[in-house]
Amino acid sequence: MKHYDAVIIGFGKGGKTLAGSLAGMGKKVAMIEKSDKMYGGTCINVGCIPTKSLVNSAKASVIQKPGSYEEKNRLYWEAVEEKRRLTGMLRKKNFDKLNDLDNVTVYNGLGSFVSANRVKIETAEETLEVEGGQIFINTGSVSVIPPIKGIEGNPYVYTSVSLMELDVLPKRLAIIGGGYIGLEYASMYTDFGAEVTVYQIEDKLIPREDRDIAEAIQKAFEDKGVHFEMNVQTEEIENAGSEAVVHYKKDGTALTAGADAVLIATGRKPNTEGLNLEAAGVEKTPRGAVKVDEKLRTSVPNIWAMGDVAGGLQFTYVSLDDFRIVKDQLTGSGKRASSDRTVPYSVFIDPPFSRVGLNEEEAAAQGYHVKIAKLPAAAIPKAQVLRKPVGLLKAVIDADTNKILGTMLFCEESYEMINIVKLAMDAGLDYTVLRDQIFTHPTMSEALNDLFAV
Numbered sequence: 001m002k003h004y005d006a007v008i009i010g011f012g013k014g015g016k017t018l019a020g021s022l023a024g025m026g027k028k029v030a031m032i033e034k035s036d037k038m039y040g041g042t043c044i045n046v047g048c049i050p051t052k053s054l055v056n057s058a059k060a061s062v063i064q065k066p067g068s069y070e071e072k073n074r075l076y077w078e079a080v081e082e083k084r085r086l087t088g089m090l091r092k093k094n095f096d097k098l099n100d101l102d103n104v105t106v107y108n109g110l111g112s113f114v115s116a117n118r119v120k121i122e123t124a125e126e127t128l129e130v131e132g133g134q135i136f137i138n139t140g141s142v143s144v145i146p147p148i149k150g151i152e153g154n155p156y157v158y159t160s161v162s163l164m165e166l167d168v169l170p171k172r173l174a175i176i177g178g179g180y181i182g183l184e185y186a187s188m189y190t191d192f193g194a195e196v197t198v199y200q201i202e203d204k205l206i207p208r209e210d211r212d213i214a215e216a217i218q219k220a221f222e223d224k225g226v227h228f229e230m231n232v233q234t235e236e237i238e239n240a241g242s243e244a245v246v247h248y249k250k251d252g253t254a255l256t257a258g259a260d261a262v263l264i265a266t267g268r269k270p271n272t273e274g275l276n277l278e279a280a281g282v283e284k285t286p287r288g289a290v291k292v293d294e295k296l297r298t299s300v301p302n303i304w305a306m307g308d309v310a311g312g313l314q315f316t317y318v319s320l321d322d323f324r325i326v327k328d329q330l331t332g333s334g335k336r337a338s339s340d341r342t343v344p345y346s347v348f349i350d351p352p353f354s355r356v357g358l359n360e361e362e363a364a365a366q367g368y369h370v371k372i373a374k375l376p377a378a379a380i381p382k383a384q385v386l387r388k389p390v391g392l393l394k395a396v397i398d399a400d401t402n403k404i405l406g407t408m409l410f411c412e413e414s415y416e417m418i419n420i421v422k423l424a425m426d427a428g429l430d431y432t433v434l435r436d437q438i439f440t441h442p443t444m445s446e447a448l449n450d451l452f453a454v
């Protein structure tokens with residue numbers, strides 16, 4: 001049996017970065033990836049990169065103003081082809097980057113535990129076992145499929161992964177779930193020319209956000225033609241031959257609507273299926289994630305977990321930061337931890353929504369005495385220049401200390417601006433620093449002067 005210093009299960013962001021880093025230190029590494037279509041992980045193959053490529057193509061499609069459905073469909077097909085080119089290129093680059101290293105072996109097979117230091121690999125040709133001094137679980141997450149009648153085996157039903165592979169633009173797209181994936185797909189498919197309806201189980205979208213922000217986002221979507229069915233229970237997705245029929249209940253009334261495709265976007269859960277964690281003694285949380293402490297150590301001393309499977313926020317850069325935490329224990333001071341990080345995020349709708357820190361509801365619940373600052377995007381000269389005067393900016397400030405507790409930016413280029421606020425928060429700066437900062441003009445960032453002028 002082959003022995004490796006490190007065995008990594010899953011070619012995700014944290015795992016691949018760790019593999020390269022350990023190999024650079026002369027360690028012998030095994031990287032196990034179950035699918036040859038997933039080298040590089042979710043982000044580059046079926047997550048961030050392909051969706052943002054499609055978002056970009058969808059915006060270009062709006063500018064071209066296609067008239068007929070055939071013209072819209074052609075632009076959509078070209079966008080899907082471009083997405084395939086991009087992901088294919090990145091997948092190869094990611095594979096080569098590790099495979100070209102002398103002391104890394106990439107196995108294309110399903111990894112599962114035999115014991116705390118032995119992993120079984122089932123490839124297309126053989127089943128083998130390898131031994132690892134240290135083992136790292138980086139198996140990501142998978143879509144949650146809700147118990148709605150008619151989903152299984154229904155050719156009209158898609159996940160975020162399979163919908164992006166559809167070559168034909170659905171004329172009518174039904175989206176079950178009004179979270180981050182639901183909204184990103186609603187935005188891009190509307191821009192491509194589909195008629196989109198979002199079925200949301202709760203009475204607000206993106207439930208973790210403040211109500212005023214969620215309402216501003218909903219209004220912007222409605223203004224561009226997206227239809228929302230809020231507070232509804234989806235009961236069945238029927239395969240009616242030439243179309244899908246969504247059966248749902250609203251205020252006690254049973255309703256139906258036809259669709260050419262139905263996207264299930266009701267969340268993603270940690271992917272531990274088939275890992276046989278019990279054989280290694282690795283414990284899970286009640287929500288099904290690998291149980292880790294703030295240093296990402298599992299219940300077994302030589303095994304760590306990184307990324308979505310560890311149950312934290314599901315973002316690529318969190319997985320990357322998980323790598324930093326693990327590396328710090330292997331080669332550094334061991335002080336780095338997941339408990340003291342502030343994680344910003346951006347949702348790539350149009351305009352984008354970005355957030356860092358606490359929102360107003362959370363700050364109130366934690367007992368802070370806050371000052372709230374708000375600014376409509378229409379007040380920003382650059383938003384007018386870009387012809388995107390849509391949106392709302394909001395900041396939550398600790399009135400006792402002048403520190404920024406959180407900021408929510410629903411406006412053009414917010415995915416860049418939010419990183420400035422995150423830096424200010426990490427540096428422990430008073431909000432007045434952003435209020436008084438000299439920014440270049442005309443930029444979206446200069447709006448931080450006005451937002452923080454409270």
Ligand SMILES: Cc1cc2nc3c(=O)[nH]c(=O)nc-3n(C[C@H](O)[C@H](O)[C@H](O)COP(=O)(O)OP(=O)(O)OC[C@H]3O[C@@H](n4cnc5c(N)ncnc54)[C@H](O)[C@@H]3O)c2cc1C
Binds near residue numbers: 033038043046275
């Ligand atoms: C549609 C969509 C859009 C997104 N957009 C963004 C975005 O814009 N920005 C952002 O930061 N995040 C985004 N995310 C989230 C982001 O993609 C994930 O948080 C991130 O990719 C998780 O990385 P990871 O390191 O946990 O593992 P992953 O990248 O998920 O990698 C896990 C790998 O493990 C493999 N695997 C699983 N089980 C086994 C096994 N038993 N044996 C061997 N291999 C196995 C899988 O095939 C996979 O390749 C998006 C996600 C989705 C679905």
Ligand SMILES: NC(=O)c1ccc[n+]([C@@H]2O[C@H](COP(=O)([O-])OP(=O)(O)OC[C@H]3O[C@@H](n4cnc5c(N)ncnc54)[C@H](O)[C@@H]3O)[C@@H](O)[C@H]2O)c1
Binds near residue numbers: 178
């Ligand atoms: N730009 C980004 O960084 C980005 C983009 C997309 C996804 N992601 C990551 O992927 C994760 C998963 O995204 P998601 O949107 O699938 O999950 P989510 O948890 O954000 O949203 C799920 C939504 O579905 C609703 N819902 C649940 N069950 C339902 C049902 N039966 N019928 C109708 N609605 C129902 C919920 O109320 C919620 O609004 C995100 O949390 C995020 O971390 C990141």
